Amino acid sequence: MARWDPGTADRLRKAALELYAEHGYDAVTVTQIAERAGITRRSYFRYFPDKREVLFAGSEQLPAAVAEALANADDAGSPLRTALVALTDIGTRITRLVDPSPERRAVIASSAELRERERSKAAGITTAIREGLERRGTAPELAKPAAQAATNIFGNAFDRWIDSGGAQDFPACLDAAATAFREACG
Numbered sequence: 001m002a003r004w005d006p007g008t009a010d011r012l013r014k015a016a017l018e019l020y021a022e023h024g025y026d027a028v029t030v031t032q033i034a035e036r037a038g039i040t041r042r043s044y045f046r047y048f049p050d051k052r053e054v055l056f057a058g059s060e061q062l063p064a065a066v067a068e069a070l071a072n073a074d075d076a077g078s079p080l081r082t083a084l085v086a087l088t089d090i091g092t093r094i095t096r097l098v099d100p101s102p103e104r105r106a107v108i109a110s111s112a113e114l115r116e117r118e119r120s121k122a123a124g125i126t127t128a129i130r131e132g133l134e135r136r137g138t139a140p141e142l143a144k145p146a147a148q149a150a151t152n153i154f155g156n157a158f159d160r161w162i163d164s165g166g167a168q169d170f171p172a173c174l175d176a177a178a179t180a181f182r183e184a185c186g
Contacts, residue, residue, distance in 0.1 A: 009047045009057070011037040016054040021103050025051075025111040052117055055104060058097070059121045063128035066090055070132035079138045083129050083150035084178055091157060091170040100166030105159070126151040153177045 015036035019028040030051050034044040048054045069086035076082045108114040129147035134140060157177035161170055 008037065008039060008043075012039075012044065012047055013054055013057075016051065017101075017103055017107065020055075020107040020110075025107055025114060052114065055108065055114065056117055056121065062090070062121065063124040065093070066125055066128040067132045070129060071135070075136075079133045079136075079142050079146035080149055082136070083133060083146055084153065084174060086129075086132070087150060087154045087157075088171050088174050091154065091161075091174055094158075095161060095166065095170045100162050100164070102162055105162055122151050122155060125154065149181065153181050156180065 012033060016028070016033045019032055019036060028051065030044050031041045033051060033054065034041045037044075048057060066086060069089045070083065073082055073086040073089070076085045108118050126147045129150050130140075130143045133143035133146055138146065153174065154177075157170065157174040160173040160176055161168060164173070
């Protein structure tokens with residue numbers, strides 16, 4: 001096998017997800033993931049720093065991507081609508097890279113450590129939106145709640161996309177999540 005086989009990262013993600021679903025996140029080791037993927041434990045660390053990041057690889061790039069999308073977004077009238085325009089672009093890009101299977105979501109829900117990592121990822125997105133809105137001239141007292149609401153809607157849209165097995169396009173999921181949010185607010 002080639003030292004930097006381009007399919008290895010995908011095999012590791014698949015192996016990890018299978019093992020986490022079979023045995024639970026806490027019971028699985030990096031060695032088990034590597035063996036199932038057909039590489040050594042040492043080689044595993046060329047791709048991921050730990051067993052958690054196999055599920056979150058690339059998410060460290062999300063805040064910068066959100067900030068860029070927000071900087072390039074057309075003004076949609078309100079800070080929340082403008083943030084949602086930017087998140088439509090980001091969500092569409094993410095859905096091209098992510099498997100819509102519900103197993104990843106179930107594994108994350110089963111582990112306090114993974115739920116915390118998911119919350120950290122959401123907090124980074126919220127901060128990027130808030131700061132981006134402020135750079136666009138939105139007052140801080142409006143930017144913060146708009147960013148929090150946009151992140152919540154984005155998460156709900158992503159869940160809708162997963163629930164559809166990837167059959168719905170992300171903009172439709174985001175529109176439905178935004179509509180549900182508005183209805184919940186009265």
